[in-house]
Amino acid sequence: MGKGKILIADDEEVLRDLLQDILEKEGYQVLTAKDGEEALEIFFETEDIDLILLDVLMPKIDGWKVLTEIRDYSNVPIIMLTALGTSKDEIEGLLAGADDYIAKPFSYEVLLARVNTQFRRNNIEQTEPMEVGSIKIDQLRQKVFVENKFVRLNNKEYHLLIYLVKNKGIVLNRYQIVTTIWGYDYEGSERTVDTHVKMLRAKLGLCGDYIRTVRGQGYCFEIN
Incomplete structure (x- = not known):
């Protein structure tokens, strides 16, 4: 096989x-x-x-x-x-x-x-459903719902959201995010992270505020 x-x-x-x-x-x-x-x-x-x-x-x-x-x-x-x-x-x-x-x-x-x-x-086996605030994540089908409405994310945005959610309350710097989502051999700029976070926030609507920018450090997923 x-x-x-x-x-x-x-x-x-x-x-x-x-x-x-x-x-x-x-x-x-x-x-x-x-x-x-x-x-x-x-x-x-x-x-x-x-x-x-x-x-x-x-x-x-x-x-x-x-x-x-x-x-x-x-x-x-x-x-x-x-x-x-x-x-x-x-x-x-x-x-x-x-x-x-x-x-x-x-x-x-x-x-x-x-x-x-x-x-x-x-x-990677990811099957358990997740629910954080108004966001629901069906990991088996890799689908995301915000206030029960389906939100279409591309592969990178989906895995970025999963990584942030699984590290809820922890500040993640751009290097950590790049190496986890893109891999250690990634040769592009770390500003790619900022671009993807911006796109992810926009797609999550009001729930985009869950992704907090920590100046000089990186990003943190928190629910107010």
Whole structure:
């Protein structure tokens, strides 16, 4: 039995085939798409995809549009692959719902570590329901409800909320949050935490105030 099913969407055939070979040797089942249109077709025809490696610059439909369309239906982890290596592009991807962002060229060891981190995080047994204030978390289905209304969170936002809730009353600094949610090999900026906290607060509505900023230290989940 394989470790999980991964969809690779990239128009570079050599890179696509190389990634497929590396991931299959690691024990993953791999599907490939040569453009954004094919990526969407495969995704919606295949119910059990566990992770997507998604190139940004693809023909027919680019990676940003593919990401947006998938996020309307699923919280499947998505790692963006792109030659656009600026912080603006990284933030744009994270705001659109990406879980990670790797700039080309990258080492295959780094990519494999990021993939394995996503699978470890999502394979941890988390089944007990949680209720904090007006927030209810169904860990079995990974769904969040605020005042009994479903709130759609992407994978990173969901795990960030879980981490904050499980450490209720404890101030967590940005390094702790980054290493827990993104992994020790994360090469991006710690300000990614601030971006995700801002997005999470907005989605939680009035319950966003449960996440308190502790100046010069980090964040703390508290219910007044």
